[in-house]
Amino acid sequence: MELEFECSNVNKWKEALASYEARVESLNKPNLISLDDYYRKELPSLIHQRNPNPHINTTELSKLVRWKLTRGKWRPRLLDFVSSLDDSSVKSASEKAFKSLPDLTKAVSELTVLKGVGPATASAVLAAYAPGVAPFMSDE
Template identity: 35%
Template sequence: MVQSTLLCENISADQFGLLLNEYGDLVEAISGTKPTKEGQRTLSELDKFRYETAVELFSSEEPQRAMQHDDVRSLVEWKLRHGKFRPTLMKLVASNDEDTVAHTLAGAMSTYWKAPDASKALDAIAKLKGIGPATASLLLSVHDPDRVIFFSDEAFYWLCNDAKPCPIKYNAKEYRDLNASALKLVKRLEVSATNVEKVAYVLMRKKHNDVVAPRQETPLLVSENGGSLSGGGGDKRKLQNEGDEITPPQPRRSKRGKT
């Protein structure tokens, strides 16, 4: 259990800072448990791209350059290694045409910077194949890390469910609730949304590791009572409604592969 003083509505600036300082070491430790193939980047290397390189390149109304398909694939690879592994997601994202990716992202960000509205931007980005609200929030967050949080499981548990596991549908409404909660904490502690995301990750991975321990080949799935879900028929139907943790998307319902 996460102690009450560390819940999002109670956490102090000092506690927040201490937990944020643990993030780097935690990622290094998790990275060491995830073997990589030859030529594949480690989680630590992907983490540097996600939080440093990508932010430096894109976090401005006038970015150093526009985000391209290779950047999207790198961020999705980070998402898969940093959180839940979804075997079909990268294939879907990679199937997008490069020009379509560039055009869609450029249009979404042009509209966003004129009138920042995360929900509208996510809707525009999610027109790409394999991109649902969670992945769209990741792409948006590197453009505006101060005000936009990535829709991670850890952030949702901490900010929207008192640091307790719960089924997640990965839909637009859940993201609006998550981002609203994150912005309250951003305002209260005068921190960035990205750092809220990191602190949530530390809390849920270290302080509550019976719920979200580091994952490797198989994602950890939790039921409403905190137990792991089996592969039985009833649970399988539940999983299909929570982001397709196991079942690949069907041809006529490709949106199931989006997160």
Template identity: 35%
Template sequence: MFASAQLSVWHATLDAYPRALAALCDSKKGANALRLAELDQWYQETLPGLIIARKPDIDPQGHGAYLTREEVVKITEWKLKRGKFRPRLQSLVESNTDATVQKITSEAFAKFPNVQASLKILSGLKGVGPATASGRRVNLTLGSLVAILAAFSPSIPFMSDEAMEAVPGMGKIAYVEKYYLKYNDNINEKCEELNSNERAGELRTNDAVYMILNGRLICSYRKIKLFTGFVWTPRLLERTLWTYTVCHRFGIEIAEG
């Protein structure tokens, strides 16, 4: 999948996201299925708009973009339900105060696009910081930290197992910053390739061109290059790779349009 440069393959896979999510929800028990669907819609569609509305050029108070404690708790819940659930992590995140969350996330977002600086500041939140020296918390924390930053900017891919597994040459998954930055670079490079192909795509118009050639009326169709306006972001690419892996897991066929 990742090696493919065919836009039809990528678009078809992205379009299959609702079916992949539905299959994952169906595999959950009881209320967890409905909760995952609700949280995913909130994280993917609602939350980015809430954050944008708080940016300095939009917010009349000039406070800048930030997240509330409730939002960080919901982000963590979304991450755990979409992947592996760890109740201990949820309780740690809930122990943060709203004032602390707003201050730290605001400072972290202000450092972006310096990813490393943003991640370092976010590590001040309980339950979402970097690993301890022993490494015991590494697989519990970095994913949540990245999920927070990915909610702020579409140029940051979420660190899902499913997406990382789909990127060749990454080796064994490691929940450390060095591994994530390598994954982030690969995702951004692929976005550049796909967007270059999007811009180069040719569409045939229905506008006929008439001309006189050797006394005969000739009709032909103009072939012009048009940019469709679709832009691949790391956020969308992660979603597409996640869909690819989940579809294969549940035996869902991805049909190209």
């Protein structure tokens, strides 16, 4: 089903959303289904359990990057950079980013100080925490 971004038909958007899991499965990419479940279901819960100081750690960021790269263009150097980040740096940057919301520019800036984290990855981190405020923008 092709759907133009400008489409204002709510039913078409609901239909597209309802077909999301089947479309992910149809990509036939190893581990994508489990990584996608992690990103959409597990990670948001983990982050919110840490209130009032929500954050992510290096392991969680690495898994998020693996999800992002598996669904799009594979760039292993990004995963290497992110996996080598210090946990305290990731925690600090993500705490600052989440506290910066709804200011998306500031929140993205707080995360892109981390090596291997560009605007697309930063948007994925923010969307996992606050999907109603921060849209995920892929590299593609």
